[in-house]
Amino acid sequence: MKKLVIGSLAAALVISGGIGINALADDDNINLSKTQSEKLIGIEKAKEVALKEATGTIESVDLEKNNGKTFYEVDIDGEKSKDYEVRVDAYNSKVLNVREDNDDRDDDDDQDKVTTSTKLITEAKAIEIAQKQIQGTLSDIKLDSDDGRYEYEIELRTAKGKAEFTIDASTGEILEHELDNDDDDRYDD
Numbered sequence: 001m002k003k004l005v006i007g008s009l010a011a012a013l014v015i016s017g018g019i020g021i022n023a024l025a026d027d028d029n030i031n032l033s034k035t036q037s038e039k040l041i042g043i044e045k046a047k048e049v050a051l052k053e054a055t056g057t058i059e060s061v062d063l064e065k066n067n068g069k070t071f072y073e074v075d076i077d078g079e080k081s082k083d084y085e086v087r088v089d090a091y092n093s094k095v096l097n098v099r100e101d102n103d104d105r106d107d108d109d110d111q112d113k114v115t116t117s118t119k120l121i122t123e124a125k126a127i128e129i130a131q132k133q134i135q136g137t138l139s140d141i142k143l144d145s146d147d148g149r150y151e152y153e154i155e156l157r158t159a160k161g162k163a164e165f166t167i168d169a170s171t172g173e174i175l176e177h178e179l180d181n182d183d184d185d186r187y188d189d
Contacts, residue, residue: 039091040070041089041090041092043063043141046072046074046093047061047074049093050076050086050088050095053084054076054078054084055076056077056078056083057077058075058143059083059142060142060143061073061140061142062139062140062142063139063140070090071087072088073085073087074087074088082101083101084100085097085098085101119170120169121167121170121172123141123143125172126141126172127154129165129174130163130165131156133174134156134158135158136156136163137156138155138156138157139155139156140153140155141153141155149169149170150168150169151166151168152166152167152169153165153166154167158179161179163179164176164177164179164180
């Protein structure tokens, strides 16, 4: 009789524990779906907001996450040798921070400067070229000069990880590409 009571009690505990764990899992799924339903404002909106804070030419836009906040970090090459870093909340467009830097460094990059008469493809065209190679959502784009030519550095977020492209900004030619699988990032962060 004792064995029957103990067995019944053990079975009841296992079943009630399973119900409790299932209820907690359901709560997590609700929270997860609420987080996933939030929409990012996008790089174009982040650039628009940042340019209201600082005038100049956008140098790069990065989607960042720090201390639980997700934001776009917009680097602007301003007038009179000043650079700006504007952080824009990635979900509600609020400006989180504006930082001004004096660009006092001696640039040896002058040999990399490309004349302003150089015809460049648009950011949209560069993104289209990268997305023809692999489906993904834009998370970073930067126009940079290297070896006497302009290049777009593009990062796409894919279902399996991230894809990085370097695209010649004049010709649209893919110069470099790299695919990083999230499964290999177990030691990151």
